[in-house]
Amino acid sequence: MTLAFSDRIDVALVVNGEPVEARVPAGQHLVDFLRLELGLTGAHASCEHGVCGACTVRVDGQAVRGCLMLAAQADGADVWTVEGLTEAGGSADLQAAFVDRNALQCGFCTPGMIVAAEDLLARGGVPARAEIRAHLSGNYCRCTGYEAIVDAVEQVARTRAGKGTA
Amino acid sequence: MKASAGGYARANDVPHALQLLALAGAAGRILAGGQSLVAAMNMRLSDGDMLVDITRIGALRGVTDTGDSLHIGALTRHAEVGTDPLIRTHAPLLTEAVHHIAHAAIRNRGTIGGALAHADPAAEFPACAVALGAVIHAEGPEGARQILAEDFFEGVFTTALAENEILTAISVPKADAAETQIMEEVARRGGDYALTGLCLVRRAAGHRVAVFSAGPAPVLARAAMAALDAGDIDGAVAALQAELDPPSDTQASAGYRRHIAGVLLRRAVERSGGQGA
Numbered sequence: 344m345t346l347a348f349s350d351r352i353d354v355a356l357v358v359n360g361e362p363v364e365a366r367v368p369a370g371q372h373l374v375d376f377l378r379l380e381l382g383l384t385g386a387h388a389s390c391e392h393g394v395c396g397a398c399t400v401r402v403d404g405q406a407v408r409g410c411l412m413l414a415a416q417a418d419g420a421d422v423w424t425v426e427g428l429t430e431a432g433g434s435a436d437l438q439a440a441f442v443d444r445n446a447l448q449c450g451f452c453t454p455g456m457i458v459a460a461e462d463l464l465a466r467g468g469v470p471a472r473a474e475i476r477a478h479l480s481g482n483y484c485r486c487t488g489y490e491a492i493v494d495a496v497e498q499v500a501r502t503r504a505g506k507g508t509a
Numbered sequence: 510m511k512a513s514a515g516g517y518a519r520a521n522d523v524p525h526a527l528q529l530l531a532l533a534g535a536a537g538r539i540l541a542g543g544q545s546l547v548a549a550m551n552m553r554l555s556d557g558d559m560l561v562d563i564t565r566i567g568a569l570r571g572v573t574d575t576g577d578s579l580h581i582g583a584l585t586r587h588a589e590v591g592t593d594p595l596i597r598t599h600a601p602l603l604t605e606a607v608h609h610i611a612h613a614a615i616r617n618r619g620t621i622g623g624a625l626a627h628a629d630p631a632a633e634f635p636a637c638a639v640a641l642g643a644v645i646h647a648e649g650p651e652g653a654r655q656i657l658a659e660d661f662f663e664g665v666f667t668t669a670l671a672e673n674e675i676l677t678a679i680s681v682p683k684a685d686a687a688e689t690q691i692m693e694e695v696a697r698r699g700g701d702y703a704l705t706g707l708c709l710v711r712r713a714a715g716h717r718v719a720v721f722s723a724g725p726a727p728v729l730a731r732a733a734m735a736a737l738d739a740g741d742i743d744g745a746v747a748a749l750q751a752e753l754d755p756p757s758d759t760q761a762s763a764g765y766r767r768h769i770a771g772v773l774l775r776r777a778v779e780r781s782g783g784q785g786a
Contacts, residue, residue, distance in 0.1 A: 348516030348559050370514035392548040393615060405617040411547045415517050462613060480699040481612025
């Protein structure tokens with residue numbers, strides 16, 4: 344037990360399946376650590392107060408705001424970003440559906456949308472459109488008007504549930 | 510913007526956290542889910558904090574049945590509160606409240622203890638605690654103490670918690686067999702802070718009404734409660750509107766908030782199967 348505060352903290356975590364060790368500033372949030380230290384620029388640092396969802400990453404199996412979690416708190420965590428999800432291939436169908444449905448235009452919100460949508464899809468079944476909207480309500484998109492995003496998520500939910508494409 | 514923390518330390522248990530807090534003095538700040546604190550740090554509303562991270566203290570997490578009440582550890586996350594079967598059975602107001610709190614990714618990190626200690630006037634859990642007659646558990650250098658929820662919330666982001674104390678848990682009386690617990694709120698979009706919200710509890714001992722986002726702290730609307738006990742819904746709405754002194758801001762005017770509070774009370778009474786709205 345140590346009675347000491349540090350302004351730089353040693354962390355060991357797993358990012359996209361790779362072990363990472365680093366010394367992080369006390370006030371650095373997770374998404375800056377991922378972007379600036381590890382070069383994983385998929386998750387975006389945008390509003391930085393938890394409103395826009397562009398920084399959404401997966402931590403220990405759950406979607407979280409990368410800007411509202413300190414890198415120091417990620418010690419021991421299993422972190423996945425859109426880069427890792429892309430490489431592992433598990434989200435390829437969702438990413439393809441986003442392209443097919445024009446569910447992205449500028450693409451800024453898309454990495455966060457993918458992680459947030461996977462959080463919902465992981466529960467299985469075919470969520471109602473209202474449920475998809477509610478689940479993505481914390482992810483802003485300024486291009487699409489959301490309709491195409493909901494279409495893409497719904498289509499993938501149907502396909503994954505073995506109910507064919509809409 | 511970027512946060513500027515003064516330092517960070519990870520607490521192993523509550524005594525360790527209290528020692529760290531004492532060491533840090535006025536700059537000490539408990540870090541739990543961080544969903545409000547880290548946002549405030551990023552916006553430089555809070556600067557140079559000595560952060561005491563309590564998230565590794567396993568004893569502060571989880572829900573236990575203690576007979577007449579449920580003991581909910583401070584670190585129990587919103588998402589866990591929302592799916593916990595004990596809470597769903599014995600304190601369904603909290604289950605319903607979770608659906609109104611922010612967004613999925615925030616509910617995955619935010620904690621009930623953090624929401625109570627932060628005491629945002631627009632937050633759901635403080636009003637639930639007041640409506641349910643919950644008890645807040647705190648620990649400090651002098652030992653543990655319990656504070657009735659209606660005495661705990663003192664103002665905007667201000668509670669009865671001392672600087673050197675930690676909120677460790679909330680205990681909530683179990684609903685009686687015929688009890689109904691209802692939350693109603695108006696927000697511009699799902700997950701936004703309520704423009705005004707209301708909790709209604711109807712139990713054998715009488716009605717309890719708590720209103721949030723209509724003043725600096727949750728309001729226990731005693732006159733409205735007495736009118737509901739007397740079966741007078743119109744009187745309760747009038748009494749409620751007289752009891753509130755809501756602020757006007759960029760989100761809503763005081764008059765609108767007062768109006769909405771009356772509408773929410775009627776909706777809640779109707780849902781509870783009580784006198785027609």
